[in-house]
Amino acid sequence: MKHSKAIAAVVLLLAAGGGAYWYFRAGPGAGTNLTVGGLNLAPSGAAAPAAAANAPRSGPPVAHVEATKPRVGQSRETVTAVGTFRSNESVVLRPEVASRVKSINFEEGQKVKRGQVLVQLDAAMEDATVAQAEAAYQLSKANNDRQKVLGARQIATERSVDEAHAALKRDEAALQLARARLEKFTLIAPWDGVVGLRKVSVGAYINVGQEIVNIEQIDPLKVDFRVPENFLASVRVGQEIAVTADAFPGRNFPGKVFAIDPLVDEQGRAVVVRALIDNSDELMRPGVFARVTLTLNIRDNAMFLPEQALMPVGERHSVFKVVGGKALLTSVEIGRRQNGEVEVTKGLSPDDLVVSAGQIKLRNGAPVQVVPKDFQPGGRASPPPAGK
Secondary structure (H helix, E strand, C coil): CHHHHHHHHHHHHHHHHHHHHHHHHHCCCCCCCCEECCEECCCCCCCCCHHHHCCCCCCCCCEEEEEECCEEEEEEEEEEEEEEEEEEEEEEECCCCCEEEEEECCCCCCEECCCCEEEEECCHHHHHHHHHHHHHHHHHHHHHHHHHHHHHCCCCCHHHHHHHHHHHHHHHHHHHHHHHHHHCCEEECCCCEEECCCCCCCCCEECCCCCCEEEEEEEEEEEEEEEEHHHHHHCCCCCEEEEEECCEEEEEEEEEEEEECCCCECCCCEEEEEEEECCCCCCCCCCCEEEEEEEEEEEEEEEEEEHHHCEEECCEEEEEEEECCEEEEEEEEEEEEECCEEEEEECCCCCCCEEEECCCCCCCCCEEEECCCCEECCCEECCCCCCC
16 A cells, blocks of 8 residues: 555656646746646746737837937138237338437327327428528529519510529429428328337437337237138138137137238248228237138028037938937038037938937937936936035
């Protein structure tokens, strides 16, 4: 009897082991639960869904992306250069005659008006020469008038009348010469401006051409700068410039091009451009180093995208547009780049929604969901910074 029970137990164990081996090899839901000796060998919670095995699989996961519409604005095609501020007019006052400085009629650094006497040289001898010439002229004039009267009465000869007239002309020319020489002893301002630092003092003897003082007209100011010759066809009179200077950080000086040198520098392969800027506050000074931004062309209603939205492939560029919840790869043509943005010249419209972040792993036609920039997996936004 005991022998029969032992055999039955062994058979039961073998059956249970075989059933377990079959179940785990086939996997959950591959067949019907196995019952041996009234025991259910399927693990708790294991389903046997024959229908679930035949259910259709779900599609690819939805990718979370950030998207933006093109920014519509003004596109400026510019070229940068370095240059120098220059006076609108500049001259160094120098005498045309040698003499002693009699008086200086200006203060250094002050404004002067056109025609204002700046320096008076000693002209005592020239004053005497002018007086002598005036006396000779008056005498010649009286003789000429007398000879005219006598000639009309046919008392004076025709020759004496001609000689009197010639003497008058000679003395008149001598007077004009004396007066012209006298004027050179008075140095005046040729136009409105600001005088610099004088190089002479009262009483000093100065020679012809010796430097006395410089005069600068600083409103407006000129800016001279060089542009590479490959931009020559794009540079035109009237174009706008924006000038900055290290001496005045954060300050812009707007201006316009008014002259272009017709000669291209063959050494530097550049053309010299001259612009005019307003300096009514007289803040800027000639000789200051300038950084110039020249606007070559302006386009209104241009479209811009963040640079990271581009998908460059060789020399071609593409972006992902969001259309109907899917990412569509679209070829675009780009223009200039500025401040982290790139101009799109072809391939988009202002109402298109373009993926700006998260496009690296996208494929054409992949389902996408546009999320805010601070989105985190799990549906929560990142917490705001402390203190806000």
